[in-house]
Amino acid sequence: MSTSIRVMILGTGRMGSGIAGLVLEKPSLELAGAIGRRKDRAGMDLGRAIGLDRDLGLALECDLDAAIDRIQPDVAIQATCSRLVEARGDILALLGRSVPVISIAEEMAHPASAVPGIAAEIDDLARRRGVAVVGTGINPGFVLDLLIIAMSGVCSEIESINARRVNDLSPYGRTVLSAQGVGLTPEAFEAGVAEGRVVGHIGFVQSIRMIAEAVGWQIERIEETRRPIIAQRHCETPVVSISPGQVAGCLHSARAFRGGKPVIELVHPQQIRPDLHGVETGDEIIINGTPPVHLTGRPEIPGGQGTTALAVNMIPRVLSAPPGLHTMADLPVPAAMLGGFCNG
Amino acid sequence: MSTSIRVMILGTGRMGSGIAGLVLEKPSLELAGAIGRRKDRAGMDLGRAIGLDRDLGLALECDLDAAIDRIQPDVAIQATCSRLVEARGDILALLGRSVPVISIAEEMAHPASAVPGIAAEIDDLARRRGVAVVGTGINPGFVLDLLIIAMSGVCSEIESINARRVNDLSPYGRTVLSAQGVGLTPEAFEAGVAEGRVVGHIGFVQSIRMIAEAVGWQIERIEETRRPIIAQRHCETPVVSISPGQVAGCLHSARAFRGGKPVIELVHPQQIRPDLHGVETGDEIIINGTPPVHLTGRPEIPGGQGTTALAVNMIPRVLSAPPGLHTMADLPVPAAMLGGFCNG
Numbered sequence: 132m133s134t135s136i137r138v139m140i141l142g143t144g145r146m147g148s149g150i151a152g153l154v155l156e157k158p159s160l161e162l163a164g165a166i167g168r169r170k171d172r173a174g175m176d177l178g179r180a181i182g183l184d185r186d187l188g189l190a191l192e193c194d195l196d197a198a199i200d201r202i203q204p205d206v207a208i209q210a211t212c213s214r215l216v217e218a219r220g221d222i223l224a225l226l227g228r229s230v231p232v233i234s235i236a237e238e239m240a241h242p243a244s245a246v247p248g249i250a251a252e253i254d255d256l257a258r259r260r261g262v263a264v265v266g267t268g269i270n271p272g273f274v275l276d277l278l279i280i281a282m283s284g285v286c287s288e289i290e291s292i293n294a295r296r297v298n299d300l301s302p303y304g305r306t307v308l309s310a311q312g313v314g315l316t317p318e319a320f321e322a323g324v325a326e327g328r329v330v331g332h333i334g335f336v337q338s339i340r341m342i343a344e345a346v347g348w349q350i351e352r353i354e355e356t357r358r359p360i361i362a363q364r365h366c367e368t369p370v371v372s373i374s375p376g377q378v379a380g381c382l383h384s385a386r387a388f389r390g391g392k393p394v395i396e397l398v399h400p401q402q403i404r405p406d407l408h409g410v411e412t413g414d415e416i417i418i419n420g421t422p423p424v425h426l427t428g429r430p431e432i433p434g435g436q437g438t439t440a441l442a443v444n445m446i447p448r449v450l451s452a453p454p455g456l457h458t459m460a461d462l463p464v465p466a467a468m469l470g471g472f473c474n475g
Numbered sequence: 476m477s478t479s480i481r482v483m484i485l486g487t488g489r490m491g492s493g494i495a496g497l498v499l500e501k502p503s504l505e506l507a508g509a510i511g512r513r514k515d516r517a518g519m520d521l522g523r524a525i526g527l528d529r530d531l532g533l534a535l536e537c538d539l540d541a542a543i544d545r546i547q548p549d550v551a552i553q554a555t556c557s558r559l560v561e562a563r564g565d566i567l568a569l570l571g572r573s574v575p576v577i578s579i580a581e582e583m584a585h586p587a588s589a590v591p592g593i594a595a596e597i598d599d600l601a602r603r604r605g606v607a608v609v610g611t612g613i614n615p616g617f618v619l620d621l622l623i624i625a626m627s628g629v630c631s632e633i634e635s636i637n638a639r640r641v642n643d644l645s646p647y648g649r650t651v652l653s654a655q656g657v658g659l660t661p662e663a664f665e666a667g668v669a670e671g672r673v674v675g676h677i678g679f680v681q682s683i684r685m686i687a688e689a690v691g692w693q694i695e696r697i698e699e700t701r702r703p704i705i706a707q708r709h710c711e712t713p714v715v716s717i718s719p720g721q722v723a724g725c726l727h728s729a730r731a732f733r734g735g736k737p738v739i740e741l742v743h744p745q746q747i748r749p750d751l752h753g754v755e756t757g758d759e760i761i762i763n764g765t766p767p768v769h770l771t772g773r774p775e776i777p778g779g780q781g782t783t784a785l786a787v788n789m790i791p792r793v794l795s796a797p798p799g800l801h802t803m804a805d806l807p808v809p810a811a812m813l814g815g816f817c818n819g
Contacts, residue, residue, distance in 0.1 A: 153631050156631070156632075269629065273628070273629065277625070277808065278625070280808055280810045281621070281622070281625060281808040281809070281810075283788075283809075283810050283811035284617070284784065284785055284788045284789075284808060284809030284810055284811065285613065285617065285776050285780075285781040285784050285785060285809075286784050286788075286811045287497050287500070287780065287783065287784040287787070287811070288500075288811070288813070289811050289813055345810035346810050346811045346812070346813045346814065347812060347813050347814020348813055348814055349814065420811065421780065421784075422776060422777045422780045422781065422784075424772065424776060425772060425773060426770060426771070426772045427770070427771045427772075427773075428768065428769060428770045428771075429769060429771075432629050432766060432768065433766045436629075436631065436765065436766045437629040437766065439631065440628065440629050440630050440631040440765075441628055441629060443631070444627075444628045445628075460807060460808065460810070461807055462807060463804060463805055463806060463807060464621065464624055464625040464628060464804065464808060465625070465627075465628030465629075466624045466625075466627050466628055466689035466690050466804070467627035467628065467630040467631070467632070467633050467690045467764065468690070468691060469632070469633055469690045469691050469692060470690065470691020470692055470693065
């Protein structure tokens with residue numbers, strides 16, 4: 132009876148494939164097409180492209196503009212990149228054809244803190260075309276920002292906010308591990324940080340700006356530090372094997388100052404095999420306020436599964452949102468999409 | 476430079492007084508007036524009426540219609556009652572004069588599950604007058620519904636939801652303790668439940684309907700049980716003193732069924748002096764899903780402080796919401812209002 136929502140996916144990496152697979156499971160959604168980056172995979176059956184053992188009868192596309200015109204999706208989910216400058220072109224192409232967009236690019240969680248000019252360009256085009264666009268993901272986009280903001284809602288005053296997300300890098304592939312410096316010597320880690328090859332977590336600035344905007348704090352400056360987590364013993368994952376003394380991960384943290392004092396501190400250590408190091412993974416939010424808030428999630432919400440679900444669960448929210456660029460704090464909270472689709 | 480928001484408070488009991496006091500602390504808000512129920516207090520200085528030791532130069536009012544016309548508030552907060560039938564008249568009077576409303580009446584968290592006709596009447600009038608109305612509070616309105624819905628957003632599938640809020644009744648007055656059966660014999664407790672005098676928590680149906688609507692579950696039936704929590708030792712609070720064997724509180728729980736199985740279970744034991752009974756207070760949310768979610772808050776968010784803060788922190792949300800009746804799940808999450816006012 133009801134018409135299903137036609138969803139286009141950009142990206143067929145680990146995240147894009149997971150999102151496409153979840154769209155296939157939802158009766159109210161229809162996987163209408165997907166765009167891959169690699170030209171040599173164009174035309175491949177989409178089922179195979181996302182790792183299923185069956186054909187879907189849909190070809191993987193590589194020309195975004197042509198695909199939008201032909202497929203005419205109701206919404207697109209972008210899972211291709213982390214940075215706003217990389218995300219910009221495809222988002223503008225989609226908005227320009229009046230397709231609402233959900234992006235899991237980390238900087239899209241609060242793009243104005245990455246490149247204000249691009250954020251304004253996206254917002255302007257979305258408004259002119261009458262569609263909404265939002266960035267989401269487990270972090271930034273949920274644990275260290277939206278959840279903190281929601282919890283702040285029970286407070287009449289707040290002195291400071293401390294939050295920590297400790298997660299396990301063991302399931303991740305080489306690209307992610309390399310961005311965290313896993314397997315380097317401590318000296319190479321420090322050089323990698325200095326040269327921008329070891330980036331740690333992308334999204335602290337986005338999370339801090341979202342929180343500060345929501346509660347009305349003027350932030351003077353943000354300090355970020357990246358320290359190596361040194362392996363105490365031999366550690367293996369499916370893609371890496373490291374010895375004691377090598378880098379097992381990155382302890383990345385950020386502090387935001389107001390009136391010369393740190394008022395928001397976000398800490399996000401990520402390492403392989405925390406289990407071998409006596410490290411308990413988890414999410415924790417402490418609000419030093421009236422009343423004080425202390426929230427703990429054990430273990431942490433897994434990043435991959437959480438981001439996949441959020442991208443899909445935000446579909447009804449972006450379809451019923453007013454035109455323009457939104458953050459997760461501007462829209463009603465996501466909810467698991469377990470029944471029929473309910474727009475609005 | 477900026478114009479402050481003129482807030483009217485309905486009710487000068489414990490909650491109304493707390494809300495009025497918080498409005499006074501916020502530079503972006505102005506306490507424009509308050510309505511009391513007791514005619515013999517009309518004309519009393521509002522500062523004294525809400526328990527301050529100073530005059531505010533504002534008189535406590537008792538005629539709502541006249542007060543609205545004279546004060547012309549930008550928003551009103553209702554803190555007078557729990558039930559929709561009691562809340563209805565004042566809400567309609569406010570909406571009829573185009574005043575947006577925030578209510579902490581428990582049944583206003585999801586009024587359609589209390590009396591659908593009244594919910595429709597409120598929604599219709601709010602839309603015609605172009606203003607928004609929302610029910611909020613720590614529970615229902617936040618812990619056992621909005622927070623659960625938000626956490627469901629990281630899940631792709633959910634089998635069942637279990638949540639528990641264990642709180643301490645020791646700070647509460649006689650009215651609340653009596654509604655929980657505190658001080659009764661176990662036999663008198665059971666009779667009180669049967670006769671509707673011992674009500675336990677008001678809001679399970681609201682919370683369950685909010686969750687079910689958000690995730691798209693059709694609920695077949697809701698079962699509620701109220702069991703006495705028996706004092707194991709002598710317990711005292713400022714207003715009551717009970718002996719071992721008497722009722723120290725009410726273990727109220729609700730289960731919602733779908734396909735014959737319980738899919739949402741909310742448990743809310745409330746008692747005096749949990750500390751003397753080895754009971755740790757706290758909030759806990761368990762989602763049996765993909766991924767599983769286990770969130771714990773220790774101790775519980777205090778009900779009075781939390782509801783006071785939520786009522787005030789929802790002011791910007793209700794002012795920027797589209798006209799009509801909303802639940803907390805329809806609007807962006809509340810945030811602590813720590814800086815200047817930001818509408819939208």
